[in-house]
Amino acid sequence: MPFETFLLERNQSLYENDVEINLTESGVEPMTLAELLSPEDQTALMNVRLGYNYTEGTPELRDAIASWYPGATADNILVTAGTAEANFITYWTLMEPGDAIAMMLPNFMQFSGLAAAFGHDVRPFSYVQSLDGWTLDFAALEAALADGKVRVVAIVNPNNPTGTVMTDEDMRRIVALAEKAGAWIVSDEIYRGSELDGRPEAPTFYGMGDRIIVTSSTSKSLAHAGLRLGWTAGPEAVVAALMERQDYTTIGTGPMNQFVAARLLEPAGREKILARTRSIIATNLHIIDEWIGRWNGRLSYRRPHAGGMAFISYDWPVGSAELSRLARERESVFVVAGEWFGMDGHLRIGTGGEPEMLEEGLTRLDRLLASL
Template sequence: MNIRTFDLERIQSLYENTVPINLTESGFHPYTLEELLTPDQIKMITSTVLGYGQTNGSIPLRQIISQLYPNCNEDNILVTNGSAEANFIACHTILKPGDEVVMMVPNYMQIWGIVEEMGCTPKKFHLKEEHNWKPDLEELESKMNSKTNMIALCNPNNPTGYVLRLEEMKAIVNIAKKYDVWIYCDEVYKGADLDNVEKPSFYGMYDKVMVNGGLSKAYALPGLRLGWLVGPEKLIANTWAYHDYTSITAGILSHKIGEIVLQPEKRKEVLRRNISMLNENLKITQEWTEKHGDSLEFVPPKAGGMVFIKYKYPINSTELSDWLRLEKGVFILAGDVYGMDKHFRIGIGAEKKELIKGYEILSNALNERFNV
């Protein structure tokens, strides 16, 4: 096998649906169709002919997506099966064997595995926890050279919830321009800002930018598997060629629902619901960690659906996660999947009652094992 196992996704897939309390969800508690759509819209969905549809995305869907980005139209959009497929296609479109990719870490590590499988070399630049997860831009520039072909970002960041400031985005663009490289940014959490002020996309800041998006995270619709790529028209045409070899098309029902959800007023409604959930659950999480003194701490996220908690217990993060799952029935994601031991990730987009129940179990378990 030429590609490494994607530990984060494999671990979640194995256990998230088999534990009594799952605290690893990276998005928001998903909608049902009854909650999301009107009766007339549901009737329209149930009467839809289950054909293929346009393989690069329906024109209405691509048009409504394009309105989320500056100076963009439907020819700048490719619709994919979730943002995971978007990441795979983007890398195979932009990169060639021997290229180097400088990647923000911590990060959703799918791109790291794809880059290695392609015969490229990934290099890290860090968000610094001691500086509230601000990026080390000097480190970024130190990793650049003539072989670099991409800077890979995740903004808002998974798992820290950090959001790049505009001046940081501009500095990264200047570095990319200096070395004439692509910026690829995973923006799947765009719109899930705790302050309810949506931050700008990298798209439109530089002519060699491609970004992704999707309905799984900020929109609480992971089951639709609807994502997209946004980029220069010629590059997007090339991504469509790769899409023909991967999944061919996203599902027709996902297209139809996406056209509804991304209408301006409906989009605002969905994001408001999820941001409200995020703020309420963040407060609960802060109160919970404070009960554990200096054993648990985290930098509050600015966006996204999770917190990345640092702990001081004398135990490896995978061992801690396995023990809690097997012995206590509660599942947290080990920091090891991000290459960061002594941390764990908790999804705070869960239902409030489930989160409170999970924290009660965690507290009892930690007090039992570590006498705190």
């Protein structure tokens, strides 16, 4: 079976713990269990039995997740080991020999790597920078769907790494095009809830059609990646099929993770976490704004609508992977290369960490850029 290196994940795994300042994370600084749980819940956690658990997720947890999706019930939810497993088993379930996938770019490139391994054609449709921000190339999507071979349209909304939130009109247009082509929409919504500058929470694709699956997790907007807990939300029949695939992967997630996640995802708790997320990102974006302003046009970006990252274009004749390497080796600062998202000439810088660490990292990047 052919295999492509997952450049984003492999590079992060290799280097994120070996630098003094890691700015590759697009999530938000997590809380400790003592901060997250009430004294009563801390006591209850100590009494959780470490045996086999509900493989699909406890009813309590699935109800809490379902509350974020209008009209959903626990039967529409499958708990997974992060969004990575949710995406993998969804791809494995839906895609068949001879199928193609229409993939939004830039994107978390998991589906691209899976397509290479399974022998499926990838048909990109891109966000394009314009005076109004990032605009979707609908002509490319329509062309990708024209021959009826596309089985899945892969979306990230809010987008990673641009931070763009799709308009209601664009969402409806994608749904209509996918329905006409008989394709499924798989929408990675892991940054939903981290909207900035007073924007309302991004609407979900869930429920906008009969052939839509949403994936997400407790990382990124919800700040607690260490739980390694994600989910799929979709039609009951497809969720049941996904459960059968999960029997071949993780079989299920741990009881302690599910206990904590249920507290985090209960509506009131979820809103507190998301408010914290938005506050942290907003503070750090001001730092990014000031930094970009110091470079008099050699750095630029479209201010993100959501998400813990800034996707920054630069005016130096060096590839983004090489620039990331130079920052890591010369300044012990790690940033994400736009090349790892299929869009060179950009760097993704995380905005969900401690402001002091971000400022120090940007100061070191100043030194590197000044030397080029």
